[in-house]
Amino acid sequence: MYMLSYLEQLIAARRANPQEGSYTNQLMARGRAKIAQKVGEESVEVVVAALAEDKARQQEELADLLYHTLVLMNELGISLEDVNQVLLQRHQAK
Numbered sequence: 001m002y003m004l005s006y007l008e009q010l011i012a013a014r015r016a017n018p019q020e021g022s023y024t025n026q027l028m029a030r031g032r033a034k035i036a037q038k039v040g041e042e043s044v045e046v047v048v049a050a051l052a053e054d055k056a057r058q059q060e061e062l063a064d065l066l067y068h069t070l071v072l073m074n075e076l077g078i079s080l081e082d083v084n085q086v087l088l089q090r091h092q093a094k
Helices: 002-016 023-030 032-052 055-076 080-092
Strands: none
Touching: 002 023, 002 055, 002 080, 023 032, 023 055, 032 055, 055 080
């Protein structure tokens, strides 16, 4: 979980202080629709890798999906802690 928290902070820092050449900033500049589209594309790539690729490729695709999801979460103003709270509530409801 540490790396996801680090990435969440890095993405927030890129939003606050854009850096030339940053892929994160390029993605953010394209807006919510493009970010959401990238999450969709990465989701499909995860499915394809799960069905037809080796573990290393599956890990790479999952990492891409998590990163793009974090960028979308930042765009939406949703934190990892927000999602954690939803998961905790769901678990406690059982």
